[in-house]
């Protein structure tokens with residue numbers, strides 16, 4: 001009964017509010033398929049209110065010292081640690097992820113990332129001031145951009161919220177953040193945490209759907225639109241932002257190649273690749289889902305990968321033996337099922353290939369071999385627990401297959417040959433190349449792609465810089 005559902009609310013100007021016109025959507029736990037909350041379906045009036053609150057707060061937050069912003073972010077990081085169990089519970093309800101893995105694999109990096117950006121607030125970089133023309137001194141000011149409109153995805157709702165708000169707030173911007181309509185719960189809790197530490201209006205949350213996101217990006221107030229989502233969504237944001245030349249930051253899809261040479265320890269490579277392919281049900285833009293393996297070890301590799309897949313468990317959040325939970329929503333389940341149903345006759349399903357149970361949106365760890373480069377499942381992002389395998393004959397063909405997709409976010413190469421690994425890291429056309437590993441991230445290094453995976457970097461000093469603008473100031477030295 002909808003009367004029993006928890007009511008999530010927007011956070012605007014330091015207050016929790018329903019949508020102005022009272023519209024809501026039901027929020028469903030993907031592990032059970034049952035609704036547990038309602039969230040505002042925000043419209044133009046709500047977006048206007050959030051933008052106005054962020055614009056009003058901007059001059060005050062911009063004029064804080066970097067040390068004050070650092071202190072606020074360090075308090076936020078501490079509060080995330082103190083309230084970790086609440087965050088985990090909200091995220092698990094949002095996504096159906098395993099509780100234990102959310103505790104070990106998400107909270108510590110998120111806290112670390114917030115602390116990293118707290119430090120970055122005090123590292124405003126620029127080229128040296130100097131007299132580049134006689135009688136005149138030039139220097140650079142690094143300033144916040146203004147109000148940032150941010151749209152986070154449903155695969156890592158709370159961690160992607162951190163990737164968005166932490167650099168923006170560290171740099172002195174104010175934020176209006178929209179979580180995905182399927183996963184607002186942890187973001188609303190984050191608003192409560194940030195609201196107890198930041199001045200009102202610095203951080204605002206507007207729940208809603210695609211239309212709400214469109215209203216945010218098209219709104220005249222934000223100077224920057226930052227989105228993590230699909231290529232389709234990124235293109236729509238870039239097009240709409242182009243009308244008033246807003247700055248755009250896009251982290252879109254991926255189709256990471258995993259290039260395995262014949263000299264690897266197959267058992268070790270399979271263990272690393274299957275974990276990096278199935279973690280979070282493969283709902284990760286860097287997931288290790290497109291294996292290219294040298295023809296001489298192809299059959300052995302496929303057998304080992306299929307065995308590893310059949311040993312991996314998906315299931316409910318409190319089951320400590322599961323590696324991953326459900327797909328996030330019924331459309332995502334239908335998308336993954338559709339890829340498998342449309343496989344060409346030459347493809348072979350070596351493991352999985354089917355839904356698990358009839359409650360929630362679980363899908364079995366799946367391996368598909370016998371594929372060709374032009375096959376849909378090789379070219380398009382599945383965003384599910386499906387690893388495809390192709391074979392290659394030599395390094396040139398491996399590079400051609402790896403680069404032969406429209407995405408360019410992440411990749412990996414597996415070999416004992418150092419020189420070959422170095423050649424591959426140069427030739428692979430992706431924003432990240434892992435060598436003999438796949439998926440780890442660190443706060444100090446950039447995350448972001450090329451081609452249709454978007455532009456702009458998350459994490460790192462580069463990510464911080466993306467939320468700043470550079471101003472040249474030149475002064476006469478004459479009285």
Ligand SMILES: NCCCC=O
Pocket residue numbers: 155156283284285286439441
């Ligand atoms: N492993 C984190 C990837 C972020 C986007 O999906």
